Amino acid sequence: MFYRSTYRGLRITHQRLSLLPHCYSRSLVRPSAVSTCVPTTSSRAHSLHAQEPLRKLLKDEAKRRKAALKLSPRDSHGNKSRDDDWELTVGIEIHAQLNTDRKLFSDAVTSTNDEPNANTALFDLAIPGSQPVFQRSILLPALRAAIALDCDIQQTSKFDRKHYFYQDQPAGYQITQYYAPLATNGHITLFEHDGIAPEDGDSITVGIKQIQLEQDTAKTTLQPPDTMLLDFNRVGHSLIEIISLPQIHHPQTAAAFVRKIQSILQAVSAVATGMEMGGLRADVNVSIRPRGAVPGPCSYSGIGGLGQRTEIKNLSSFKAVEDAIIAERDRQIRVLERGGSIDGETRGWTIGSTETKKLRGKEGEVDYRYMPDPDISPLIISKELIKHIETSLPSLPDEQVRTLVDEIGLSLKDAKTLVTLDGGERLDYLFDVISFLRQDSNMRCAQNPLLSKTAANWVLHELGGLLSASNSTFSRDRVPVSALASIISNLLQGRITGRTAKQLLSLVFDGETRNVDAIITEENLRLEALSPEEYDVLAQKLLSENPDMVAKIQAKGQVGKLQFFVGQMMRMGRGKMEARKAEGVLRRLLKLED
Numbered sequence: 001m002f003y004r005s006t007y008r009g010l011r012i013t014h015q016r017l018s019l020l021p022h023c024y025s026r027s028l029v030r031p032s033a034v035s036t037c038v039p040t041t042s043s044r045a046h047s048l049h050a051q052e053p054l055r056k057l058l059k060d061e062a063k064r065r066k067a068a069l070k071l072s073p074r075d076s077h078g079n080k081s082r083d084d085d086w087e088l089t090v091g092i093e094i095h096a097q098l099n100t101d102r103k104l105f106s107d108a109v110t111s112t113n114d115e116p117n118a119n120t121a122l123f124d125l126a127i128p129g130s131q132p133v134f135q136r137s138i139l140l141p142a143l144r145a146a147i148a149l150d151c152d153i154q155q156t157s158k159f160d161r162k163h164y165f166y167q168d169q170p171a172g173y174q175i176t177q178y179y180a181p182l183a184t185n186g187h188i189t190l191f192e193h194d195g196i197a198p199e200d201g202d203s204i205t206v207g208i209k210q211i212q213l214e215q216d217t218a219k220t221t222l223q224p225p226d227t228m229l230l231d232f233n234r235v236g237h238s239l240i241e242i243i244s245l246p247q248i249h250h251p252q253t254a255a256a257f258v259r260k261i262q263s264i265l266q267a268v269s270a271v272a273t274g275m276e277m278g279g280l281r282a283d284v285n286v287s288i289r290p291r292g293a294v295p296g297p298c299s300y301s302g303i304g305g306l307g308q309r310t311e312i313k314n315l316s317s318f319k320a321v322e323d324a325i326i327a328e329r330d331r332q333i334r335v336l337e338r339g340g341s342i343d344g345e346t347r348g349w350t351i352g353s354t355e356t357k358k359l360r361g362k363e364g365e366v367d368y369r370y371m372p373d374p375d376i377s378p379l380i381i382s383k384e385l386i387k388h389i390e391t392s393l394p395s396l397p398d399e400q401v402r403t404l405v406d407e408i409g410l411s412l413k414d415a416k417t418l419v420t421l422d423g424g425e426r427l428d429y430l431f432d433v434i435s436f437l438r439q440d441s442n443m444r445c446a447q448n449p450l451l452s453k454t455a456a457n458w459v460l461h462e463l464g465g466l467l468s469a470s471n472s473t474f475s476r477d478r479v480p481v482s483a484l485a486s487i488i489s490n491l492l493q494g495r496i497t498g499r500t501a502k503q504l505l506s507l508v509f510d511g512e513t514r515n516v517d518a519i520i521t522e523e524n525l526r527l528e529a530l531s532p533e534e535y536d537v538l539a540q541k542l543l544s545e546n547p548d549m550v551a552k553i554q555a556k557g558q559v560g561k562l563q564f565f566v567g568q569m570m571r572m573g574r575g576k577m578e579a580r581k582a583e584g585v586l587r588r589l590l591k592l593e594d
Contacts, residue, residue: 084291086336088329089306090254091246091285092321094261095239097216098141099272104215104238105132105175105376112219116231124236126171132376138213138238139381142182143389145240145270146211148396149261151186153386159213159376163369167230168217176241177212178370182379184210190253193401193412194260197250206257207245209301213379214239240270246285246300246309251329255322258282259420263397266423274423275317282315286328288336307332308342312349312356324349328356400427408452418460422474429476430459436485455488462502466509483508486516497578499570500525530577535569535585538577542568543589553590562586 101110106121122130146153158180161173186208190196196204216237221229242261248254262280265271273279287309289296295305310332312324327349332342347356395403397419404415418427433455463484467474484505491501504516504525512519520526542565543550549565552558562583569582586592 086288086329086333087291088249088251088325089246089287089289089309090248090251090325091300091309092244092248092254092257093283093285094242094244094258095216095281095283096145096242096262096265096271097273097279098138098145098238098240099269100135100138100141100238102135102137103236104138104213105134106236107133107135108236110237112231112233114233116229117233119233120235124170124232132175132373134376134379135238139379140389141268141270142211142213142238142240143381143386144268144393145242145265146183146186147386147390147393148264148268148270149183149186149188149208149211149242151183151208151211153183153381154180155381155383155386156180157182157213157379157381159373159379160370161373163371164367166217167228168220168235170218170232170235174215174217175373175376176214179372180378181210181212182240186211188257188260188264189398190256190260191398193416195252195256197252199250200253204248204253206247209243209245211243212241214241243301246287246303246306251322251325254284254325255318258321259318260397263420263424267397267400267419268394278316282321284312284315284321284325284328285309286312286325286332287342288329288332308344310342310344310356311346313346313359315349317351320349320351324356327354331356404456408456410453410456414456414460418456421460421464425476426459426474429474429481430456432476432481433459433485433488436481437489451488451492454492455485458484458488458505462505463509466506470509479505479508483516490516490520494527496520496525496527497570499579500527527578530573532585535577535581536589538569538572539565539582539585539589542572543586550590553592559592562590562592 097110102108103110103121103124106123108119108121108124111119123132143153157177159175160178162176162178163173165172187205188208189203189205190200191203192201216234216239218235219231219233221231223229244257248257258275258280262271262274265280266274271279275281285300287296287298287300287307289305289307296307298304298306298308300306300309310328312328315321315324328347335342343361345361346359348359349356400419401412401415404410404418405412408415410418418430421427434452437451437455463479466472472478487496487501487504487508490496491498496504500520504519507519508516514522546565549561553561565586566579566583569586570577570579573582
């Protein structure tokens with residue numbers, strides 16, 4: 001059952017269903033930190049064809065404009081861009097749902113896939129007389145996140161009420177940690193391989209002001225024309241809010257920052273899902289100031305001399321983070337170059353758009369009337385618990401990348417891809433395959449120096465190719481660890497060819513339950529090495545049947561066409577021919593240098 005919120009003009013009224021208390025509409029947003037600023041004063045329509053979906057047309061139009069921008073130093077409105085004259089500054093607030101099975105202050109389960117409003121406790125709905133009960137299990141993933149981000153854990157933190165009235169928050173306030181957060185003074189370092197902007201050089205370090213625990217809000221779904229459906233299964237979920245310092249100066253680096261934060265949180269099991277599943281959202285604060293001019297009038301998180309900022313809310317993808325910052329930067333430049341001023345306000349971003357849109361004015365701390373929550377005791381954390389989590393923390397993405405490059409021999413690109421794929425599950429699967437190969441005495445290939453690299457290539461490329469072709473998500477049950485390890489073992493020991501190994505993987509991927517060795521035996525797939533004479537006979541037959549191709553290789557030097565003959569020999573060999581040997585025989589007969 002959904003709770004309904006019906007729009008009447010600009011006013012929101014609530015039809016009470018069950019025991020939901022009345023809420024009053026007021027648009028408020030929590031700023032990331034104390035800020036001071038000298039006060040300032042203060043749609044384009046698209047022609048669309050009805051026969052095509054609106055969403056597609058919007059995305060196509062956005063691509064067209066971005067392509068035009070790459071060819072010309074002008075903004076999306078055709079005005080000359082003067083980015084070199086302006087310095088962009090970005091601060092980011094990341095809201096991440098913690099990996100827990102209970103809500104922050106009630107024992108209601110955190111599943112969001114059940115029937116709407118099925119997982120709610122009395123406190124979640126702000127029923128009078130209900131009391132918050134802190135769920136201790138929530139502390140562990142929050143501490144793992146804070147330690148992984150190199151923060152100082154506060155042994156005593158406290159909860160506060162942030163007052164605002166909106167339909168997705170039934171109590172009229174959100175429980176957060178404004179005055180005494182869980183952790184402070186962290187940082188992460190972004191490297192070139194993380195995807196930072198070239199202007200940032202080899203690396204850039206971004207400070208993290210604080211990490212705080214807080215409640216999530218209800219999920220709202222607009223039902224046109226004037227009804228909002230409310231699902232309170234999400235209300236009260238435990239969140240951490242990660243607030244960066246305003247030390248990012250390029251949109252590409254901002255997206256890399258959010259991407260790396262997500263990979264770190266997933267690596268330490270602090271979150272269960274990422275942006276793609278709605279488990280992580282980002283708000284960005286954007287300001288600009290003239291380069292080399294008098295410092296701006298504003299100060300945020302102790303960093304002064306900045307311009308007036310605006311906040312863009314609820315960005316749900318890395319691309320949205322980058323695109324929204326670009327659009328807002330360009331908008332602010334246009335306003336200032338035309339003699340206008342930037343108003344502090346909250347703005348929105350829609351996928352496929354090229355402009356941000358004003359949602360409401362930006363509030364200050366005083367509007368939220370922060371006060372300590374009188375019903376919740378301070379959260380006291382022992383040094384022993386902090387030390388235990390520090391020593392038991394799994395390896396972080398940077399360390400994992402170094403291991404894959406230095407010890408396994410992967411390229412930096414492949415290593416980075418493996419670390420970030422499927423929230424780290426693909427990497428865990430790879431290590432299990434390698435461990436299986438090294439420990440199983442029957443495989444007799446544990447000391448093969450190519451073992452780890454071969455396993456990594458099969459997990460990333462061969463298995464990844466099957467997943468892409470079938471449009472499937474990764475699951476270790478699709479190809480069990482033992483099955484892939486057996487395929488790789490037979491390949492490394494020369495019992496099967498690479499082509500046969502791929503056929504076996506495809507069979508298992510499609511649901512074959514027989515043991516890999518049984519399939520090889522029953523389907524007569526085991527490699528029976530051909531004699532050198534048999535290789536020569538097949539090669540000579542092919543060359544005599546294709547004189548034109550031979551002439552192109554020998555007379556015109558088109559050596560790449562040699563692979564045509566290799567492929568033909570592999571097919572004729574029916575799984576009993578090795579590509580390396582076939583190519584060697586062809587090169588000898590064609591008198592080509594190796």
